[in-house]
Amino acid sequence: MEIYLDTANVDEIREAVDWGVISGVTTNPTLIAKESGRDFHEIIKEICGLVQGPVSAEAVSLDVEGILREARELAALNPHIVIKIPVTENGLAAVKVLSSEGIRTNVTLVFSPLQALLAARAGATYVSPFIGRIDDTGQDGSDVLADIMDIFRNYQLETKVIAASIRHPRHVLEAARLGADIATVPFKVLKTMFRHPLTDHGIERFLADWEKVIKG
Numbered sequence: 001m002e003i004y005l006d007t008a009n010v011d012e013i014r015e016a017v018d019w020g021v022i023s024g025v026t027t028n029p030t031l032i033a034k035e036s037g038r039d040f041h042e043i044i045k046e047i048c049g050l051v052q053g054p055v056s057a058e059a060v061s062l063d064v065e066g067i068l069r070e071a072r073e074l075a076a077l078n079p080h081i082v083i084k085i086p087v088t089e090n091g092l093a094a095v096k097v098l099s100s101e102g103i104r105t106n107v108t109l110v111f112s113p114l115q116a117l118l119a120a121r122a123g124a125t126y127v128s129p130f131i132g133r134i135d136d137t138g139q140d141g142s143d144v145l146a147d148i149m150d151i152f153r154n155y156q157l158e159t160k161v162i163a164a165s166i167r168h169p170r171h172v173l174e175a176a177r178l179g180a181d182i183a184t185v186p187f188k189v190l191k192t193m194f195r196h197p198l199t200d201h202g203i204e205r206f207l208a209d210w211e212k213v214i215k216g
Helices: 010-019 029-034 040-051 064-075 089-100 113-122 131-136 141-154 169-178 187-193 197-215
Strands: 002-006 024-026 055-058 081-086 105-110 126-129 160-163 182-185
Touching: 002 010, 002 187, 010 040, 010 187, 024 040, 024 182, 040 055, 055 105, 064 081, 064 089, 081 089, 089 105, 089 113, 105 113, 113 126, 113 141, 126 141, 131 141, 131 169, 141 160, 141 169, 160 169, 169 182, 169 187, 182 187
Parallel strands: 002 024, 002 182, 024 055, 055 081, 081 105, 105 126, 126 160, 160 182
Antiparallel strands: none
């Protein structure tokens, strides 16, 4: 399973790239808004230069022509860019056109297996079920992800599944167990994935033993 970073913070992306563990980045209008004072297109281009992998940038128009206009403009900025489009009738109509033009898409705000199936049939490159937000409703986001993975395997659909709205490392573990192609995680969650108390204890013990060796 590949790991993407869910952020628009260039400093976080640069640090995660140095760790060698991320393959792409996803952004959204909320994340972009946090990087106030900077041009949207400049942020996206800088991110593409850092990660050298798929970078999802969202089209915010709701009509087909508006989505297509934004998507083509964004795609022209860098070949790594993937267009995020919500799973609506107009959104999927735009996905069909963009797919025929060779522009990659990430259908987002997916909360059911049937939405994911429709996105795949429309030609989406990626589909993003929001498992954390599903959990918020009292439904199990992992169950929805499991259904999506079963359907996609049953029919050998080429669309890749991105487990999104990740809230904690357990979500990442569940996504990996279920066979998701990608998990896109916030920087804080990614850092937590490195941590284990036994690792910290082991390092402390090794260092203490090494001090004894040095001191003879």
